[in-house]
Amino acid sequence: MEQQEVLRTDQITKQYKMGQIIIEALRGVSISVERGEFVGIIGPSGSGKSTLLGLIGGLDTPTTGRVYIDGQDITYLSESELTQVRNEKIGFVFQFFNLVPTLSALENVALPIQFSRKRKFNPHKRAKELLDLFGLSDRMNNRPSQLSGGQQQRVAIARALANEPPLILADEPTGSLDSASGEVVMRTLRDVQRHTGTAVIIVTHDPNIAAQMDRIISMHDGLVVKDAAQMAAVEAYQKQRATGEMSPISIS
Numbered sequence: 001m002e003q004q005e006v007l008r009t010d011q012i013t014k015q016y017k018m019g020q021i022i023i024e025a026l027r028g029v030s031i032s033v034e035r036g037e038f039v040g041i042i043g044p045s046g047s048g049k050s051t052l053l054g055l056i057g058g059l060d061t062p063t064t065g066r067v068y069i070d071g072q073d074i075t076y077l078s079e080s081e082l083t084q085v086r087n088e089k090i091g092f093v094f095q096f097f098n099l100v101p102t103l104s105a106l107e108n109v110a111l112p113i114q115f116s117r118k119r120k121f122n123p124h125k126r127a128k129e130l131l132d133l134f135g136l137s138d139r140m141n142n143r144p145s146q147l148s149g150g151q152q153q154r155v156a157i158a159r160a161l162a163n164e165p166p167l168i169l170a171d172e173p174t175g176s177l178d179s180a181s182g183e184v185v186m187r188t189l190r191d192v193q194r195h196t197g198t199a200v201i202i203v204t205h206d207p208n209i210a211a212q213m214d215r216i217i218s219m220h221d222g223l224v225v226k227d228a229a230q231m232a233a234v235e236a237y238q239k240q241r242a243t244g245e246m247s248p249i250s251i252s
Contacts, residue, residue: 005071006166006199007033007056012065014051014222025051027222028065035166036197038190040204040213048222049203050171056201057090057169058082070166087116091160091198093170093189097152099144105131105155106140112162120164130158134188150181157188161198168192170202174209186212 014026026048033039041049054060055067058074066075070089074082086092099108109127113119131140134154144152153173160168170189174182186209193200204210218226 004035004166005032006035006069007031007201008068009052009056010066010068012052012055012062012067014048014055014060015063024222026055026062029219029222029224030065031217031224031227033167033199033201035199036193037199038193038212038214039199039201039217040210040215041201041217041219042204042210043219045205046221047219049219051222052219053169053171053201053203057092058086084117087112088118088163089165089167091157091162091165091168093153093156093160093168093173095172095175097144097149097156097176099152099155099159101144104141104143105136105147105151108144108155109159109162112159116163121162123162126162127158130161131155134158148181149177150184153177153181153185154188157185157192161192161196164196166198168198168200170200172204173202174204174206182209 009029009031011028011030012026013024013028016023016025029048029052041052043049055062058069058077062075066073068074069085072085074085077085100111103111106124106127109130110123113121113123113126128140131137134157136151136154136158139147139151144155147155168189173189174185177185189200189202190212192198202209202213210216215229216226217224
């Protein structure tokens with residue numbers, strides 16, 4: 001697969017003013033992620049990882065520095081321009097799913113396509129295909145309250161993929177799930193990365209989740225303190241899958 005940069009941050013900082021005190025949440029962070037990478041961001045509470053994810057996703061603006069998504073500088077775009085970037089280039093997966101409670105699974109997945117200015121898919125056809133892919137064909141007409149936590153998160157992943165973005169950002173995607181449901185969600189994200197070439201970035205506190213990443217970015221006090229491939233962990237994870245201990249959801 002030809003390598004292509006889908007994310008780059010250049011020396012981004014983020015400061016918050018609390019009275020007379022300035023809090024430095026990020027202190028010059030530069031990272032790059034290529035298409036198809038499976039990246040974990042780890043670090044203690046207050047290290048800046050959620051702040052970084054928010055800046056990458058265009059949910060906030062850095063104090064200094066720049067953010068590029070799929071080659072586009074998004075740092076100082078207007079809110080309407082950022083909305084378009086978030087809709088078409090970034091898929092979001094949150095800890096608590098963030099599904100619209102009054103809509104069915106099918107309608108939730110179709111929603112990003114309906115709001116896209118450069119619509120590539122028929123909304124309901126694409127939503128149905130994605131839900132079929134994730135084993136939810138019999139839950140398409142269910143509302144979120146009628147789904148288990150693991151099913152809701154798979155709907156959220158399908159929604160994140162609706163417009164075929166080059167980048168998925170997942171913030172503690174298994175944090176509110178039991179271990180079995182969490183493993184299904186992680187297999188789903190891994191198969192998305194492997195079979196579609198979408199880059200996946202996961203913020204996590206869970207060492208078991210971090211061990212499944214191809215690359216780990218460690219943060220502390222607003223800085224990247226380590227950025228390395230976890231080859232031993234990757235090989236162990238792949239061996240588990242090959243021996244049948246983990247059965248991947250088939251994505252073609």
